[in-house]
Amino acid sequence: MLYIKCPYCGLRAQKEFSYGGDATVKRPNINEEVSSEDWDNFVYMRKSPRGKHLELWQHIAGCRQWIKVQRDTATHEIFQTAKVTEEIR
Amino acid sequence: MSQPFRLNKEGLINRNKKISFTFNGKKLFGYEGDTIASALIANGIHLVGRSFKYHRPRGFFGAGVEEPNAKLQVEFNGHSEPNVNATEMELVEGLSATSQNCWPSVNFDIGAINNFLKMFFPAGFYYKTFMWPKSFWYKIYEPFIRKAAGLGVASIEKDKERYEHKFEYCDLLVTGSGPSGLASAYAAAKNGAKVILAEDKPRFGGTLLTDDVSIDNLSGKDWAEKIISELKSMPNVTVKNRSQVFGYYDHNMLVMFERVSDHLEKKSKFTPRQRLWYIRAKETILSTGSIERPIVFGNNDTPGIFLSAAAKEYMKVYGVLVGKKPLIFTNNDSAYETALEFKKNNVEPIILDTREEHSSELIDEAKSKGIDIRFSHGVIVANGYKKVKSAKIGKLNKDKNSFEKIETVDCDCICVSGFWTPSVHLASQSGNKLKYEEKIDAFIPDKKKQHETSVGAANGSFTLEESLKNGFENGSNLSAKITDTKTEIAIPNVNEKKYGAHDKFWCMPLPKNENPKRFVDFQNDVSVSDIEIALREGYRSIEHVKRYTTLGMATDQGRTSNLNGLQLVSNIENKIVPEVGHTTFRPPFTPITIGTIVGREVGMEYMPTRKTPMHEWHEKNNAVFVDAGAWKRPRYYKQGNETLFEASKREAKNVRENVGICDVTTLGKIDIKGPDAAEFLNRVYTNAWMKLPVGKARYGLMLREDGIVMDDGTTTRISENHYHMTTTTAQAANVLSHLEYYLQIVWPELNVNVVSTTEQWAGAAIAGPKSRDMLSKLYPDLDVSNDALPFMGYKEAEFFGVPSRIFRISFSGELAYEINVKSDHGMFMWEKMMEVGKQFGNQPYGTEALSTLRIEMGHVAGPELDGRTIPSDVSLNGLVSKKKDFIGKNSLGREAFNVESRQKIVGLIPIDRKSSIPEGSHIVQDQNAKLPNPKLGHVSSSCWSVENNNPFSLAIMKDGKNMIGKKFFAVSPLKNKSIEVEVISSHYVDPEGKRVRS
Numbered sequence A: 001m002l003y004i005k006c007p008y009c010g011l012r013a014q015k016e017f018s019y020g021g022d023a024t025v026k027r028p029n030i031n032e033e034v035s036s037e038d039w040d041n042f043v044y045m046r047k048s049p050r051g052k053h054l055e056l057w058q059h060i061a062g063c064r065q066w067i068k069v070q071r072d073t074a075t076h077e078i079f080q081t082a083k084v085t086e087e088i089r
Numbered sequence B: 001m002s003q004p005f006r007l008n009k010e011g012l013i014n015r016n017k018k019i020s021f022t023f024n025g026k027k028l029f030g031y032e033g034d035t036i037a038s039a040l041i042a043n044g045i046h047l048v049g050r051s052f053k054y055h056r057p058r059g060f061f062g063a064g065v066e067e068p069n070a071k072l073q074v075e076f077n078g079h080s081e082p083n084v085n086a087t088e089m090e091l092v093e094g095l096s097a098t099s100q101n102c103w104p105s106v107n108f109d110i111g112a113i114n115n116f117l118k119m120f121f122p123a124g125f126y127y128k129t130f131m132w133p134k135s136f137w138y139k140i141y142e143p144f145i146r147k148a149a150g151l152g153v154a155s156i157e158k159d160k161e162r163y164e165h166k167f168e169y170c171d172l173l174v175t176g177s178g179p180s181g182l183a184s185a186y187a188a189a190k191n192g193a194k195v196i197l198a199e200d201k202p203r204f205g206g207t208l209l210t211d212d213v214s215i216d217n218l219s220g221k222d223w224a225e226k227i228i229s230e231l232k233s234m235p236n237v238t239v240k241n242r243s244q245v246f247g248y249y250d251h252n253m254l255v256m257f258e259r260v261s262d263h264l265e266k267k268s269k270f271t272p273r274q275r276l277w278y279i280r281a282k283e284t285i286l287s288t289g290s291i292e293r294p295i296v297f298g299n300n301d302t303p304g305i306f307l308s309a310a311a312k313e314y315m316k317v318y319g320v321l322v323g324k325k326p327l328i329f330t331n332n333d334s335a336y337e338t339a340l341e342f343k344k345n346n347v348e349p350i351i352l353d354t355r356e357e358h359s360s361e362l363i364d365e366a367k368s369k370g371i372d373i374r375f376s377h378g379v380i381v382a383n384g385y386k387k388v389k390s391a392k393i394g395k396l397n398k399d400k401n402s403f404e405k406i407e408t409v410d411c412d413c414i415c416v417s418g419f420w421t422p423s424v425h426l427a428s429q430s431g432n433k434l435k436y437e438e439k440i441d442a443f444i445p446d447k448k449k450q451h452e453t454s455v456g457a458a459n460g461s462f463t464l465e466e467s468l469k470n471g472f473e474n475g476s477n478l479s480a481k482i483t484d485t486k487t488e489i490a491i492p493n494v495n496e497k498k499y500g501a502h503d504k505f506w507c508m509p510l511p512k513n514e515n516p517k518r519f520v521d522f523q524n525d526v527s528v529s530d531i532e533i534a535l536r537e538g539y540r541s542i543e544h545v546k547r548y549t550t551l552g553m554a555t556d557q558g559r560t561s562n563l564n565g566l567q568l569v570s571n572i573e574n575k576i577v578p579e580v581g582h583t584t585f586r587p588p589f590t591p592i593t594i595g596t597i598v599g600r601e602v603g604m605e606y607m608p609t610r611k612t613p614m615h616e617w618h619e620k621n622n623a624v625f626v627d628a629g630a631w632k633r634p635r636y637y638k639q640g641n642e643t644l645f646e647a648s649k650r651e652a653k654n655v656r657e658n659v660g661i662c663d664v665t666t667l668g669k670i671d672i673k674g675p676d677a678a679e680f681l682n683r684v685y686t687n688a689w690m691k692l693p694v695g696k697a698r699y700g701l702m703l704r705e706d707g708i709v710m711d712d713g714t715t716t717r718i719s720e721n722h723y724h725m726t727t728t729t730a731q732a733a734n735v736l737s738h739l740e741y742y743l744q745i746v747w748p749e750l751n752v753n754v755v756s757t758t759e760q761w762a763g764a765a766i767a768g769p770k771s772r773d774m775l776s777k778l779y780p781d782l783d784v785s786n787d788a789l790p791f792m793g794y795k796e797a798e799f800f801g802v803p804s805r806i807f808r809i810s811f812s813g814e815l816a817y818e819i820n821v822k823s824d825h826g827m828f829m830w831e832k833m834m835e836v837g838k839q840f841g842n843q844p845y846g847t848e849a850l851s852t853l854r855i856e857m858g859h860v861a862g863p864e865l866d867g868r869t870i871p872s873d874v875s876l877n878g879l880v881s882k883k884k885d886f887i888g889k890n891s892l893g894r895e896a897f898n899v900e901s902r903q904k905i906v907g908l909i910p911i912d913r914k915s916s917i918p919e920g921s922h923i924v925q926d927q928n929a930k931l932p933n934p935k936l937g938h939v940s941s942s943c944w945s946v947e948n949n950n951p952f953s954l955a956i957m958k959d960g961k962n963m964i965g966k967k968f969f970a971v972s973p974l975k976n977k978s979i980e981v982e983v984i985s986s987h988y989v990d991p992e993g994k995r996v997r998s
């Protein structure tokens, strides 16, 4: 079970969180034209990297905040976590 | 009552307390502190089971977790458990053990015929033999395999025992209380670290209990006792015996299995049987020791053949002799200690040493004691069927592949030692890739991926001095990093015997024309020839060889077989072992009970139960409940001998004719507040929300970004910046997360807050033509006329002195209202409604009637919004705004979503107007068509229409409304039914929706 550091609550067990997918995906702006290709990329196309992956998790059984987690998909090593408003490099 | 193989003095058992037990029906006794194995051996019993494939007689081989053979069915404390390891299970009064995998008995087993047909059971025999024809599987092969190869029998009784889970955190977890583990724990404890020391066995000390060593002038055993008692006295240390750390998971979480009370005769009913510990450790010391590996030779699975260290442990710990005429077969010095222990107990062993004549401290000692040592010797084949009687031994030539001389010697046991294999399972589980250590012919941990450090024998250090030093240093350094304290500890003086070099010899050659089975893996009956066949057939990867032959796949995880298997493969392939590699270790290290994994989450505790504030009333009024997620909802209220069908029909009919009330507390409720709330709703829902006035509700539909309907519900504008959203019961949690996602990540600029209020409100729906009359009595001071409170209207008013919210919304399609009060007032509201409603013929209705009402109205719900439908599929395209943008809008333009023939909602009625249509039925044109019969759609919801008094169903069907008037078959292979149906509109009752507005 992963041990995830919620930037609001501290280190908590994985079972308090739910997974939210790739954090680098940006939704096309609302009320703006978007090409079919861009839209399809946003809805469907995800990289599935082996290694570092920036992803979203929600602390559902805690503060209910969505957070960013940079994790190695092969080893599960977590390099960094942050609030969604913060940058992770 | 005498025990022929019990020594008079030796051992750590309590000779003052006799324990009686039975084995295969025979009454026996042992002592407190015995395992089933030691007690049986003391009684001269070695034949305990039959092997998995060939049903060969099998006896004990080890003295602990390494045991591959002695798995018994054991009954104790009122339960029966299969596959219990006899070398680990402690004896308790009244225990009854029986052999497994034998029929009719362990002494005469019909399956043993397999042993004589072994040419038919080569490697991969399951794959090869039981391939075809397919029908043979069910009728012949499977029943045969089950009967012949079954291990133990799982109990079908309910497990009455209590199992617990515990979460723990520590600075340092030490797994194993041998010398290196004790030293690590002690050093870390002295540095003030929070330490957990876990020992799998009942006694602490590991090899210190059996090795002839001294530390600071104390015997190994006394030193271990001293350290343990000191550790136990320290508040920062938890010391646990009978506790095995069996799994190493991510982020340094380890899982430990504690056998709390299996060894106790009496216990309180609150004492758990076993406990699972989830331990999050900052650092882990892996002091798991090593396991002796055998040398492979002919019939090496015959009862009476032991690992040499096990034989020593039976003498030293249990005071039991595994035999009185032992052969010691070894390639290293450690077995000499076993020989010396035999000698000490007046038993004359013969040592067969594969090495050429040489000298070492132990060899010299054995010589000086007059022990018969034969160098360059080994056992070729063991003789005896149910017990070793003699052995054919050979003097090896210099090439070690041929014999100078062969002879037969009498013996009653063979103690074999092929050197030591570090127990690296936890390191491997943690992600450590392991490396091959030439010096010891085995794998040891390599670069660490997590916070683990292997010490002592687990790391390939086989001397006491090194192990202690290793332990003290690592325990001290690792803990000092955490506690910032470093206490100097003097490394104790050690007295131990120096071992000479071992021989890289692992398999005895066979003389010409002799072909006895030579087993590599005992538990899965994998022999040398099986592995040879696998390689001959082209299997190369060790992982494939493992799966094809089942080498190392049994419950013992190949503890005694892995390395010999690798040696064999590398020899045949002309590779070195590290090139062959090793297979992956996976948790659990030893089998653990299902009860422990489940813990307290059984029965009612399986998951939380959510009850509405009116639950007690429902119970008292014969509600039959149905699970809706964690909620309990009344499905129907049973009157007399009514069936579900009769009751739901009565309840639904009463709503259509009079008025009914339904507990709708379980609907998801989300409070939405903020100046941008309207804008937010406008983006979340497909329809327009900017112009909804205060005091009005609106039905809304939300999509996922891929255009699929996510949920529906009504949202009411309570005040300028305050909305009350409802969701379906099932989607409540998902919708909240969805809203939070958009507010926190996508549109943080929107000033809106959302919070779940599901449990803050109790809700009741009042539905039926008489609902307004009833409402007027519930709110005598309120104008509830159609003008004052129109469809989709909202009012706040006092309900007999209690604040309440009135929503004029309808799920049943009838004139209806939903009243919300604070949860605490829910029961009061409900009882008042029942009382006031009497005069209008009010009856409560459950979810079954609710379904009937919504289905015949053509209102969609979960079965239609099944994660595959878009709004136009379920006739909700009227709710999709063309003017504004919203979540999922861009997806609705996809080509496949706009194909005319797309499956859409329709209604179905049976041609005979009688046969109900099973939900899930497939709709086909021709019920007799050849398979695969083209499927045109499926039946999503079915009911008995109370309005029209015949069955009615909703279906999602190709070409949708274009099919109206046509006839098809609804086929349910599951129910073996085929019903001719006609397609009609999905709005079967009141298609114009007049009633809700009346």
Ligand SMILES: [Zn+2]
Pocket: A006, A007, A008, A009, A010, A059, A062, A063, A064, A065
């Ligand atoms: Zn949090």
